[in-house]
Amino acid sequence: MGPPGGRAAEGAPTHRSGSRPSSPDDDPDFLRRMDNEQSRRDRETLAQWEKEFKKRDESE
Numbered sequence: 001m002g003p004p005g006g007r008a009a010e011g012a013p014t015h016r017s018g019s020r021p022s023s024p025d026d027d028p029d030f031l032r033r034m035d036n037e038q039s040r041r042d043r044e045t046l047a048q049w050e051k052e053f054k055k056r057d058e059s060e
Contacts, residue, residue, distance in 0.1 A: 021027040 021030075024030045
């Protein structure tokens with residue numbers, strides 16, 4: 001549906017053809033990379049906390 005001649009109405013969003021996602025949160029590869037990066041940061045934070053707790057336990 002839409003205006004005759006296939007023109008988009010003024011102010012209407014334009015749609016891209018092709019397989020490229022329209023936004024990062026629609027891109028499964030982007031989401032996978034973000035999840036992997038966050039998981040890596042979480043593991044690094046947890047390792048740091050474990051070191052700090054171990055130092056505290058040893059000093060008591």
